[in-house]
Amino acid sequence: MSNRMRFGAFIAPHTPVEEHPSVSIEHDMDRVVLMEKMGFAEAWIGEHHSSGWEINGCPELFIAAVSQRTSTIKLGTGVSSLPYHNPYTLADRIRQLDHITKGRTIFGMGPGSLPSDAYMMGIPTPKVRDRMDEAIDPLVRLLNGEVVTAQSEWFNLQEASLQLDSYDDHGVEIAVASQVSPAGATAAGKYGLSMLSIGATSAGGFNALARNWDIAVETAVEHGNTMDRNAWRLVGPVHIAETREKARENVRYGLERWIEYMSKVAAIPLAPPVGVDPIDYMIETGFGVIGTPDDFVAQMDRLNEQSGGFGCFLNLDNHWADWDQTKRSYELIGRFAIPKVNKLNQYRVRSEQWLRENHETFRGELTAAVKAKLDEHAAKKGTDKLNPAIREMFGSKD
Template identity: 60%
Template sequence: MAGTKMRFGAFIAPFHPLAENPTLAIERDIELVQWMDKLGYDEAWIGEHHSAGYELIASPELFIATLAERTKNIRLGTGVSSLPYHQPLMLADRINQLDHITRGRVMFGVGPGALPSDAFMMGIEVAKQRDMMDEALDVIVPLLKGETVTAKTDWFTLNEARLQMTPYSRPHVDIAVASQVSPTGATAAGRHGVGLLSIGATNAGGFNALASNWAICEEKAKDNGKSVDRANWRLVGPVHIAETAEKARENVRFGLEKWLYYFREVAALPLAPDDGSDPVDALINSGMAVIGTPEDAIAQIERLQEQSGGFGAFLQMAHNWADFEQTKRSYELFARYVMPKFQGLNENRKASLDWARSNRETFMGQAMAAVGTRVAKHIEEKGTDNIRPEILEAMGIKKDKGAAE
């Protein structure tokens, strides 16, 4: 019996340095998801950002609508929609429309908003963003179930609001709440009985909080008469692999420093020490990133399984560390050699190979006996002419006298 099939995908913010054409950068993000679709990845999550110049996708819904026409199987999620930025009915209606357009392939990731600069431009107090997310989620979940909602807060009002179309997915689209270190996301996911999206699962704080955040999620679900499933828990971490560790390290020199610059100077997250040490070594040694071989990626996922107690999907954080061809190659190697390990794809193949090997002597004996029977019948009818000497020797038969050598 094959094991549980873990899902795999990518979390695409994205991160594009300033030197290149932004139109082509967005097109490359589209091409990456198309490539993932061909390779058999399960999910792609698309971010929403409005400032700071690197994370260029302002509307994940538009991006998903485009990809829905260019892909066949991969599921497409908002990763994430920043709830304080949207009137809840309007956002729910757009997601519901995508649910129909994609025939159920859309997923709805939500969060409070990652960049303070986005909130500043809209006059939203950063201190209120998490409360606003909770208030929005309280009405969006029932709306996406097709229910009628009346609610009033200090930033939106709903009067007998409901979606015109019955949801395509039942009871609603797949919903996941973003989580970093704080219990905010886990609390919201548990309260509504929806999925959890651990974006910083491999950095020190996020890694250490995995087990506790899931415990909070389960506790809150129980308190609210809901249930949560580890299969709907997704962990995110950066990966770049190549045929050798040396090649992977060489590949990421292409764009790693520009990625680190963004987080050190703009997003202000301590992802790697800025002390003059080799950032590749720092990322690997801290456990935050995989820069190596498929075996290293397997070890990272096993490490996350042990720390978390089990989860349903691993998402690679898209990062543009390597040039696009080497990036595509990394995703291909991951699909070929990492995903099968956690999806039970080769368990029956291995069992079949082991069975054939252990019974080889019996099977080969039967095969030789069958061949011998046919050879003997031929000799009986035609003699030993046209039978190769080594075959006769193997059967212990001497050539007929006078037969041509």
Template identity: 60%
Template sequence: MAGRLRFGAFIAPFHPLGENPTLAIERDLDLVVHMDRLGYDEAWIGEHHSAGYELIASPELFIATVAERTRHIRLGTGVSSLPYHHPLMLADRINQLDHVTRGRVMFGVGPGALPSDAFMMGIPVARQRDRMDEALDVLVPLLRGETVTRQTDWFTLNEARLQMRPYTRPSVEIAVASQVSPTGAQAAGRHGLGLLSIGATQAGGFNALASNWAIAEAQAAEAGRTMDRNAWRLVGPMHVAATREEARAQVRYGIEQWLYYFREVAALPLAPQDGSDPVDSLVNSGMAVVGTPDDAIAQIARLQEQSGGFGAYLTLDTNWAEWDDKKKSYELIARHVMPAFQDSNGNRDASLRWAADNRPRFIGEAQAAVGARVAQHVAQKGTENIRPEILAAMGLDKKPEAAE
């Protein structure tokens, strides 16, 4: 896909037990500040309420905090679980963030990822996707400043509207989470919203990329809307270092605890439990990059080919590595991976080649200009203060023969 690919992170986050949770959240804030300094475009912050690892309960509070510490990076809810909130209250919070961040907020939505969250609130898991659709049907017009009346079995809106018109016109950007099922793609297409493919590098999610986009486009066409590939984000885990060996050694710090969470809590079989190397499994399956910037470039190119083109790549933040190694990975991606997809050095390369191709002419002209000035000086002041090697280079070290 032509154009400037954006880069960011999808921060659930994942923090194993055994460390200070206050400091863990502070590191998440520091990570977004670090990304802002490195020139990343986006950071998406998750919402979870149980299971111990994913500690951020309110992405809105996190965004409000980190917005004060950053200058450029856009900040999204990744994602707000719509069945957990009355739509008017959620719309009002997002609209307020849109104003206080001066348009840097993005609104990512989904049905809710953890069944344990829904259970605690008495929400039937089987109804979560239906409730997401019902909430989205009213959130879209509310965030455009429209008045909405709607009655469902779980919320009521009577002539509801936001007190303030949105800062971003016509609305804050909205993106719908999608994995393997067509639910997210259908919802995005129905409203002409962005698509957030969270499991883009998992086998099922990878294989469904093109088909989910086709579903979204078909749904959008039925609704008289269009889909924008630039508003499509793909998410996948990635840790890079100077060499593959260094990267693999670094992720040994936390990868087993991350896999434990998905095997025993989230119940997603991401790596084998037969004693084989989990890093080999994740890398060889294409789900993760644990290697060099060149490996990261190859992964993103593979996703571009599979999907047909998208607008942003988001690193799934994993805490596989120690804090300093993790920050270095983000730095290496910014220095060596992002430029490959943003045409950052096209003009520099052309300028370098042009200067190299014309070097003989430029050097000749420069030498001639210097020689003329030296000759002028010799004619006016003599050769007393000119080094002999300079005179020799200019051919001015020979005395004219005496006239016969």
């Protein structure tokens, strides 16, 4: 596994309904552009069709557009909801996206997180995970270049194959969403896929990290595959400022509204107990980082210890703070937290410390060298030609 952790964002998105939708989409584009400039490696874009907040209905469209404003950051579907799509047409779109992004596409897949989406498409909620399981096999085979014949109650593929080969020899990386249940981990191991642990910092998700990884590895062995910790992504929310006090002040802007949305609309139980400050709740439970770059680093250490090692952390992007402070948070992570996690400045620190320790020696050598030249000049031209201040500074002869 690489010694350097990668960083990115998981952009659902979570856009409050009072904001201008077009401006919000533009902000999400700008966010990805900024992330690339600040050294982030990945941005994942969600698929949702209801709730009012999560307004990106097609991650492929967003990724295709933002890929034209960026050049190095990898772009993942976070995630494509398999029960909503015919496997053949979805695979074909992912392959085309692979070419549009010049090999930067990651295909993340899952069952879909909003029951309301499935309801409006006439898909019974208990069926969505079964449909995901049924779709994975033909999708993996199609993206591997195979000719696929497969049938279920909701799709029928007859000698289906993709017209395009992958953009490069690496092909498209495929990742499967995993939360508390072992379903995602089992699928990752069965097909040799990367794993995307959404909600890794929630109590249930955090406690299940090591267990789900073990399940993925055991399943992979049974099917002749291997799992790579470097391809394992963990997801959790973050807001960083120069001080803890400022970070707390920043998130007063939208944290309570976000918790209310997640709990009452998205039906994800995040609400703190009655009478408990939501900021304290996020920090004390470990679900969210609200603090300084050092607090961010501490969260990475905590997750690394709990999981046994992973390759990439994705900020569950949110609207806890206003737009300017949100951008500042990404900037502080890029400038100060990422270098500390990955020890990017260890040689710079060593170089500075070495010069500090040898300051007197090098200062003495510099002074002696300059003094010698001043004396040489004085001997040739006479001391009256030298600035008295310079003679005094370097101890030159009168």
